[in-house]
Amino acid sequence: MSSSFGARFTAALAERGQLCVGIDPHGSLLRAWGYDDDLAGLEKFALGAVEAVAPLCSVVKPQSAFYERFGSAGIAVLERVVAESRAAGALVLLDVKRGDIGSTSQAYADAYLDPTSPLAVDAITVSPYLGFGSLTPFVDTARRHDAGLFVLAATSNKEGPEVQEAVTSEAFGARTVSAAMLQHLRELNAEATPLGSFGAVVGATLRDASFLGSSGTEGGSGADLAINGPILAPGYGEQGGTTSDLVRIFGSNARHVLASSSRGVLRLGPDPLAMRDAVARANDELRELLS
Numbered sequence: 001m002s003s004s005f006g007a008r009f010t011a012a013l014a015e016r017g018q019l020c021v022g023i024d025p026h027g028s029l030l031r032a033w034g035y036d037d038d039l040a041g042l043e044k045f046a047l048g049a050v051e052a053v054a055p056l057c058s059v060v061k062p063q064s065a066f067y068e069r070f071g072s073a074g075i076a077v078l079e080r081v082v083a084e085s086r087a088a089g090a091l092v093l094l095d096v097k098r099g100d101i102g103s104t105s106q107a108y109a110d111a112y113l114d115p116t117s118p119l120a121v122d123a124i125t126v127s128p129y130l131g132f133g134s135l136t137p138f139v140d141t142a143r144r145h146d147a148g149l150f151v152l153a154a155t156s157n158k159e160g161p162e163v164q165e166a167v168t169s170e171a172f173g174a175r176t177v178s179a180a181m182l183q184h185l186r187e188l189n190a191e192a193t194p195l196g197s198f199g200a201v202v203g204a205t206l207r208d209a210s211f212l213g214s215s216g217t218e219g220g221s222g223a224d225l226a227i228n229g230p231i232l233a234p235g236y237g238e239q240g241g242t243t244s245d246l247v248r249i250f251g252s253n254a255r256h257v258l259a260s261s262s263r264g265v266l267r268l269g270p271d272p273l274a275m276r277d278a279v280a281r282a283n284d285e286l287r288e289l290l291s
């Protein structure tokens with residue numbers, strides 16, 4: 001790879017738009033497409049979705065668990081999803097939400113970020129809740145191989161605030177956990193051009209983004225989300241997040257936001273034209289309102 005993930009991300013969004021489609025083979029969706037919820041169904045569903053949307057999308061995001069449930073044969077399908085998405089010109093963000101003690105994190109980083117690995121992708125999601133420093137092997141490996149990370153900062157689910165809005169002790173800055181994660185990312189991305197490679201996950205569903213502020217009680221969209229890095233906004237579509245929510249939450253940083261929708265697009269299949277049409281319309285709306 002010749003350029004950093006941040007540079008590839010920036011170019012991909014400029015060329016193809018800000019919608020990411022999640023390739024999440026839910027059993028219920030396989031059945032809705034007329035397939036059995038088995039390995040053959042998984043393969044037809046996942047590769048059909050990739051064939052329909054990957055040529056149009058800047059980024060596709062397969063969620064590993066939906067493939068893992070079929071064991072090694074499911075992982076083999078995931079490998080094909082990765083290869084065929086890349087062949088269609090999309091970046092691949094593998095959603096695995098990994099995070100462990102440092103030495104184990106290194107093994108995860110080798111599995112997903114080293115280009116010689118069978119499951120190597122452009123970027124992965126990681127969880128910082130063993131402490132941001134436990135992600136150091138991911139950061140170093142990503143730098144070495146021009147890959148990217150998306151760190152869970154403020155997730156789209158309603159249970160997240162118990163952990164993410166908690167306020168750290170004075171020793172760690174007396175700010176919300178989410179604000180602390182964003183600060184770490186800001187430091188990792190400092191001075192990168194055109195954009196750093198270390199992204200944040202911030203849900204498109206947040207009703208109040210003020211807890212992302214450095215004080216924990218004020219702030220909000222503008223300065224606090226200026227991490228000079230990519231932002232993944234899941235929860236767009238099926239979970240209720242809209243383009244106007246992205247404008248409200250991300251303010252002037254909205255141009256670095258990748259809005260992610262899985263079921264909202266996939267449930268329009270198996271007709272490829274219906275899925276492509278939904279991607280094109282969402283990208284038009286995002287382009288109009290976010291840039």
Ligand SMILES: O=C(O)c1cc(=O)[nH]c(=O)n1[C@@H]1O[C@H](COP(=O)(O)O)[C@@H](O)[C@H]1O
Pocket residue numbers: 022024063095125154155156157201202203234235236237238239260261262263264
């Ligand atoms: O990291 C993620 O992708 C993620 C983070 C988050 O805060 N919320 C969230 O929904 N996700 C993932 O985004 C996808 C959302 O799917 P839909 O609700 O069907 O659009 C799923 O693959 C989730 O695992």
